[in-house]
Amino acid sequence: MAELLLGESKLEQYLKEHPLRQGASPRGPRPQMTEVRKHLTAALDRGNLKSEFLQESNLIMAKLDYVEGDYEAALNIYARVGLEDWPLTGVPPYRLRMAADAYATK
Template identity: 35%
Template sequence: MAGRGRSCRIESEIEKSREESNWKKVVDLAEQLKLRSPDCECLANFLIGEGKLESFLEEFPPIDANISKARTGLTEAKRYLLSTANEQGRKAGVVLDANLLLGKLHYAMGMYEDSLNYYSQAELQTLTEKQLPSRGLRIVAESYAIKGKWKYRHSN
C-alpha cells in the first residue's frame, strides 16, 4: 500500500513535468516509476519515449536540415514508443498517444508516408470530442498540423 502511494506521487509529478515540458525530469521520474511499480512498465516506457523524442526535438527541430540527425538520434525514443503501440499499450491507455508520437517521430525523420500511417493507425480523423489534459490536446494538435503540412507540401 505504501508503495502505491509513492507511485501515485511519482505519476502526479510526471504529469506536472509533462505539462511544463520538463522532459529530462519526465524521463528520470518514469525510470523511477518503472523500478518501483513493475506493473507500470508500459506507461513508463511510453513516458521515456515521449521524453526522449521531445528533448531531441527541442534541440533539433523537425526541419529538412535535421533529418539525418533525427534518423540516428531518435532510435531509442522510437524503440520505447514502439514497445507501447500494441495491445499492452491499449490496456495501459497510451496506444493512441504512442501512435501519434510515432507519427511525429517519423515526420522528424523525413519518413512522411510512415508518419501518415501512424496517424491512420491512431484513427486521427475519427477522434471525437472528449476531455483531454492539455498535453494530450497538444499531441493531437501537433498531429493535425503535421498531417496538414504534409498534404500541403504534396499538393503543390
C-alpha cells in the same frame, strides 16, 4: 507505460535541442532517435496499453517518423489511429496538444 513516457520525453528533448527548420527535409533515421524508437516499439509490442495510451503511442511514433522524414509512414499511422474520430471536447490539454501536433504534421 514507462517506455511510452521515456520515448516521448526523449523525442521532445531532441526537438528542443534540434528544432525542425522550415523547408528542411530530413531523410533517413537519425542516430539519436534509435533509443526513442526502441522505447516506443517496446511500449507498442507489450500489448497491455489502454486504448487511449495505444493511440498516444502511435501518434508519438508517427511524430518520430515525421522527424526522420518518413512522411508516408507517419500518414499511414494517422490514418490507422483515426485521428478525425478523436473527441476533442473536455479532454486534457496534453491530449489536445498531441492532436494539434498530429494535425499540423498531417
